[in-house]
Amino acid sequence: MTNKNKINLGVFIIFTLFIASSFILDISIGLKMWGNFKIFAWDMIKLLPPAFILIGLFNVWVKRETIEDNFGHSSGIEKYFWSILLAATTVGGTFVAFPVGNELYHKGAQYKSIFAYVTSASLVMIPMSIIEASILGLKFTLIRLGVSLPLVIISSVLLGNYFEGIEYKLPKQK
Amino acid sequence: MKFLYLTAGIALVLSTIFDYKKTIKALKVAWKKFSKILPGYIKILIIISIVLLISEDTIVYYLGGNSQWLGLLSGLILGSVTMMPGFISYPLAGILVEKGVSYMVVAAFVTTLMMVGVATYPVEKEYYGHKATIIRNVASFIIAAIIAIAMGLFYGEVL
Incomplete structure (x- = not known):
């Protein structure tokens, strides 16, 4: 030990x-x-159990090229779209987004996609936004989402460039 | 939650139909990854159980003060150090609004609650390393502050 x-x-x-x-x-x-x-x-x-089962299936089935094409260097602006869409449908917020982001990285996703994904996983989740709108009003949720999206993209470009620049490596979970 | 179980169930069935051996491998991978991070999640649980000793009254007291900017700062900090499931945090946000707390302060609180995780550090650092974890949380704190101030502007609470 x-x-x-x-x-x-x-x-x-x-x-x-x-x-x-x-x-x-x-x-x-x-x-x-x-x-x-x-x-x-x-x-x-x-x-966690269904989330990790999906991570396991993702790990063995999804090809590296698929991730590179959609979330990696061969993907242009559309990688933000895919990252935010994936985050919007991720159930469980950051608890689940942390391992999924790491998994995406090791399959060839760029830092920009990872940060866009993890940041929007706590901002634009669809189930959460529906609950929020029903309690705080639709106006509140729409303003919050409208302000969030450009910030997600700007911040992930800045952070992505920085971490690529210093050649940062995420820990590998064996 | 139902959606998650449905997705995992369907994926598992399809995977088994296509390739039984690969499915077994996937489950092994899932278990290995899960058991490796489990201590991290247990640490989060222990931290949260202590942090949530901060009562709802305390939160209402600090966020409902007279000064908008002090409320904003308290909202950002309290949201960062605490963590709550949605079924507790949104009703609480509703109570805050009813008690006259501004939308700006409520936005600061609910946004940092989701985005900035002091308590989730033990898990986040295992996946992203110390440096990326700290930088992401600082960036998220700033993003939450911008969102909150924008909310204040839209609702005409500041300026």
Whole structure:
């Protein structure tokens, strides 16, 4: 076991012990933390298995050329369209967009596409925008989307050029 | 969520029909990737469970102050450090608007909530490295601020 893993395990054990003792000693902060933990844990349990199955299928089926043609150097302006469209339909926001973006990178997507994808995954998701419009009003959502899209493209061009310039490499998940 | 399960299910069935061995390989890849990142997700859960001790009252208190610009800054910072699922954050945003908090401040809060993830750092750095993670979050913070100010202009809340 590496040092990092030891620390992780230590933190996890301390957390578990604290929560367990909160139940016995009725510590309200601990019980509240458990409530928060449960909400998100349930969300992740539902979200991650189908998301990773899709990532696995993507990994074995999708050819590198396909990604290069649509998200990579052989793609012009249309790569923004594909990246934003993919993000708009990604369920689960950044939790899912992080691994998917990394996967796209290792299949030959450019940084510009990756940043356009990850940024818009938290801005233009269709399901989220519908909920937002129903609560905050359609005007709010339309202004937000209208302002977001040019910012997504500008920022991904700037960040993409920067990271290509310094020849940055994303970590590879084996 | 249903859409995700439907897509994954159909993809899995089609994949099995076309190539059984490749499907098994895909599932192995999926499991390997998942188990490798799992500690990261558990870390996020622990961080969130602590961060969300900030109560809704506290959020209403800080965002509903008298100064627009102070509210904007609080919205950006609170949205960055906290994280909430949509079914909590949007009703909360609705409450904020009802209590008279400006659309600009609400936009700052909900946008950074989604875009800037201090709590999601453990997972993001595994996929993008420290440098790209930090730069992306800083850029997202700036983008969220621009969106919020634009919202304030459109609603005639500033200037």
